[in-house]
Amino acid sequence: MNKYTDIVVIRGNWQGGHHGTHPKVLSITPESDKPFGVSEGWGHGLGGNNFSLKELVEQEFIEKFNTKESEAVYLKIxxxxxxxxxQNILAKQLLGELGKNA
Known part of the structure; x- marks a missing residue:
């Protein structure tokens, strides 16, 4: 089983957000064929999935992170x-830059 590291957590008050208790989360694991995890919520939150870099961008899941709080990561991806x-090199770079702050 791959271990994901959360690199972006956006808390907010949006539909289904329960006043920030179900944040939008971007996670990575650099050694996977789908190294990017996107979910809303901790544990049993509103669900999520793992994506390749191509899927993350072309299917527009990265757009959840087109916000002021996560602009640098969004633009880098x-x-x-x-x-x-x-994608695995990018995931390792992001983990090196952001993993220690996650």
Whole structure:
């Protein structure tokens, strides 16, 4: 089983958000064929799934993180995809930069 590290947690008051107790979460595990996890909520929250970089961007799941709080990560992922960066290398870079603060 792959261990995910949360790199972005956005708390907020949105429909289904229960006043921030079900945050939008972006997680990564660099050694997976689908290294990006997107969910809303802790544990049994509103569900989520794991994605490849291509799926994350092309199916627009990354757009959940197009916010002021997560703009730097959002732009880094979008730009890496446009440049054709290997998804596992990107995941390792993000983990190195953000994992210690997660």
């Amino acid at each position: 979008k730009n890496a995809f446009k440049k054709g960066v290997n």
